[in-house]
Amino acid sequence: MMETQNLYEVALTCLPGVGPLLTRQLVSYCGSAQAVFETPPGKLQKIPGVGPTLLKNIAAGSKTALLQAEEKLKMAAAHDVQLLFYTSSKFPNRLKTLPDAPTLLYYRGNADLNHHRIISMVGTRQITTYGQTVTERIVDELKPYNAMIVSGLAYGVDVVAHRAALQAGLPTIGVMATGPETVYPAVHRKYAERMLTQGGLLTENTFGTRPDAPRFPARNRIIAGMSDCTIVVEAALKSGTLITANIAHSYDKEVMAVPGNITSPVSEGTNYLIKSLKAAAYTSVQDLVELLNWDLQDEAKARKQHAAFDLSEYTADEIKVLQVLQQSREEQMDNLSWKAQVPVSLLASVLLGLEFKGMVKAMPGKRFAILS
Incomplete structure (x- = not known):
């Protein structure tokens, strides 16, 4: 199953006219790289950025792209190379949020x-x-x-x-x-x-x-x-x-x-x-x-190692936010608002308070991570 998934991920990057941004767009709408190849043209053309030329490229180039992907997978196995699609948990998270990030990395x-x-x-x-x-x-x-x-x-x-x-x-x-x-x-x-x-x-x-x-x-x-x-x-x-x-x-x-x-x-x-x-x-x-606030990170880690999570130090909204971040480690602000059920208008001040307490760190792209 994993090999099949990897085959379609690599094949998607081999299609002519499909760059990193469009790759993300296609996967986002279709659900997976394999689904892009299996989605009917009528549905594909409704995706923003997909026009007649791209539809023709996908239809005409799918077989060739899959053959090229199969060859790359064989080469990867021979050279002990991991092919990391941007949806892989091994792909660098710091990189995947950037607009011009590659969608496929070769890693040894x-x-x-x-x-x-x-x-x-x-x-x-x-x-x-x-x-x-x-x-x-x-x-x-x-x-x-x-x-x-x-x-x-x-x-x-x-x-x-x-x-x-x-x-x-x-x-x-x-x-x-x-x-x-x-x-x-x-x-x-x-x-x-x-x-x-x-x-x-x-x-x-x-x-x-x-x-x-x-x-x-x-x-x-x-x-x-x-x-x-x-x-x-x-x-x-x-x-x-x-x-x-x-x-x-x-x-x-x-x-x-x-x-x-x-x-x-x-x-x-x-x-x-x-x-x-x-x-x-x-x-x-x-x-x-x-x-980089490493000193605050280490202090927060030390507090966690030597003492239980003291709820009395935090407001109700701060606790909600921390509980979400403890699970996911990092969240985009809008997602954090929805998961913690804290309005966006209030969330900014809550996050600022947690930053001062050395519990969270602001990341690029309006993302926030728990310090641990």
Whole structure:
């Protein structure tokens, strides 16, 4: 059953003219990827965004798409690759809420892509001694917080961050611009192989994809989207690293930058991000802890471990909200209002009060998560 479901999910991404947004639209209306192929044309054409051309593509391309999907599943089995459709529980939750997120990911590894704390680290390929020292220090400072380190497996800051994470015993994910079976640059294969048992390799690109230049900016949006914060260590003023930072900023994700020597070209980008208020300055792990409220999370967790849930500390509406979030961990505001039976007009103030008490955290897209 699961293999059949996966077959149709992969096939849906093979249909010509069906991009990520339309894929979500079709699945949302039809109920599943398989149902999209089985729904009569008369019903499909009533779905917003579905026109005569797409109907023709689905009718003419279904058989070919299923054959292509079957081949991809065989390749995945041969290379020990997991094909994660966006509805999978293993798909990164932080990523799936973003409008330009991929609908299918190719993943090799053993780490949880929904790890409790995920930090992306990016920077120049022309890393300086200062940049290497700072990158290693940041990773080392993250050890007590058991954070997952995400980067792009490239030369410079990327590979230093991955290597430091492996040495520190932290899980680390390399997001690639190639197919899942290709490590680029090949010289980093030894680190990539270690990451398969202490993290993993992730890509949206199918088997046989070459590392063409346009794929790297697309890769960067995954790095920015699947983490809680993107830390820029060193970057030139005009660079792919700043593109990643700007993408994270556009997603309402936290961005931090390491201040650098004002005479160094690879510090121009980080200093600019701080000066333009697109990034907070990273000078120690405490800056990150306070930015992401990790201290409040840990305090809340400690309270739960040492004391029972004291209802007297919360209002009736706060208790309703907490009970919902304890079950689902994270909810969109409208859903939370309906499930907790708290009017939206009142819910905002209730959530603010719970934030002050260190019990919930606001997430992008008007979502709220319980801290634990």
